[in-house]
Amino acid sequence: MSSYPARAVVDLAALASNVRALAAHAPTAQVMAVVKADGYGHGLLPAARAALAGGATWLGAAQADEALALRAAGIGGRVLTWLYAPGAPLRQLVEADVDVSVAAPWALDAVVAAARESGRTARVHLKVDTGLGRNGMLPSVYRDVLDAALRAQAEGAIAVVGVWSHLAFADEPQHPTVVEQAQVFADAVAHAEQRGAALEVRHLANSAATLTNPTVHYDLVRLGIAVYGLSPVPRLGGPEAFGLVPVMTLEAELATVKEVPAGFCVSYAHAYTTTEPTMLGVVPLGYADGIPRHASGALPEHPGGPIQVGGRRLAVAGRVCMDQVVVDLGPGAREVAGDRVELFGTGAEGGPTAEDWARAAGTISYEIVTRVGARVPRVYIPTTPPAASALRGAGEPRSADVTGGEGRG
Structure with missing residues (x-):
């Protein structure tokens, strides 16, 4: 693994x-x-x-x-x-x-x-x-x-x-x-x-x-x-309008969580500044992994690409870097390093989608999924359920439960 x-x-x-x-x-x-x-x-x-x-x-x-x-x-x-x-x-x-x-x-x-x-x-x-x-x-x-x-x-x-x-x-x-x-x-x-x-x-x-x-x-x-479950005509309807389900979910673990004061400047060029004491989280994905730099964020005028954390829809805070982005988790946030975040997926329960990222970056969903970098591992959920013995422990993340056992083609 x-x-x-x-x-x-x-x-x-x-x-x-x-x-x-x-x-x-x-x-x-x-x-x-x-x-x-x-x-x-x-x-x-x-x-x-x-x-x-x-x-x-x-x-x-x-x-x-x-x-x-x-x-x-x-x-x-x-x-x-x-x-x-x-x-x-x-x-x-x-x-x-x-x-x-x-x-x-x-x-x-x-x-x-x-x-x-x-x-x-x-x-x-x-x-x-x-x-x-x-x-x-x-x-x-x-x-x-x-x-x-x-x-x-x-x-x-x-x-x-x-x-x-x-x-x-x-x-x-x-x-x-x-x-x-x-x-x-x-x-x-x-x-x-x-x-x-x-x-x-x-x-x-x-x-x-x-x-x-x-x-x-x-x-x-x-x-x-x-x-791949993305709508080619988003103005006419999302995937659900055509019976489609987005196939890819891009997720990560928080690498760092820290408390910072109001007026704290974040990432390159200090494009984002906190407005109150808050918690910042580092997501270990950046433009080398396909995260579009055009989806950098500077509140309140230009929120960055969406990130779901603990059921909350948040956004990239500051410039997208080569290997990481920062998310403002909010005052009193309880997330810790290792907690899962979702950048895009099916959109279930209000989660972000590739189309949401496309809008944040001024592009199309095709580019969002095709640019996900080669160093990001692909984990495959197979077309048929695996044998029970292949399933991992119940306490592990959903993405590790079942894999297709194949590398990228």
Whole structure:
């Protein structure tokens, strides 16, 4: 067991349940669970296995190394990878039966070459830039690449199994670009089918579109942040509105508790000053662990990121440091070193959430969970209860009661 005085508790049963809940929102489509960025900070391999246990039939991995790590761990099913530059290990991907996105003419040439070298047929998804202005081919380029891809398919080098794109304003379902992009995508799909492509999957919907726009579900929905129990459309509703439960709880033990007088200055640049005699607690997590420095606090105008202590909602007092933050526990506080604090979790009993931290830092919940540092141990609550003999003593913290027994992927 790690001696690190903090941990990210990852509830894999909640993750699997979220996948089931999300699948119900898109009953006519297959489900891809996106596990890029180390499973959004939750752990690549544990997240992937829990998502498959919840009913996902596809996994999405942005980087080639992520996709290969899934295969090296013995994880089957369909896997799609899409973000790579010249020199990527395309032959390894083809040999590992990983679906590969093609987002530029050079990428098609490289995938075809890799397939010929491997002697296997590469499964290809053509990525169309329908208006996001990011990765993908503009429609005019897409048409030329499609023709070249179909020629390579006729030779047996590749199989064009999918066409896909990504929405710019999926979290604002009434935004006019959503309709515009959907039409560009529909035209791209129709063109592929007219040219004779027998597509297995057409996919446009991310988490937000899955929950708000059934017209773009097509054959496959790509679920990212919602798999991890966070709302992709917080303005429209929190996780509970969609049957989701946040998967990660970030917790720590107080390292120091001390009494200080009124007018006591706290942390770098003395951004926070106590207004009365009070107790200060040091939480051993800082920006090196992913705590956003933008969530520093200076009362009363700018309270910092929320921290729950002893059932009380408090906040970061002063600047977030590399390895620690300070919390003003209040006059007469009874907490002592070693007591548990929660930075974010499910929000039960008024506890803080990743969305609360996002608002405090002026960002999105995606960034809060994905930036939790590698040195913070992940403790896994498995998808199925462990044997009774695996449970630890009743007096130990909840996070130590059950673990998944896996390291981060």
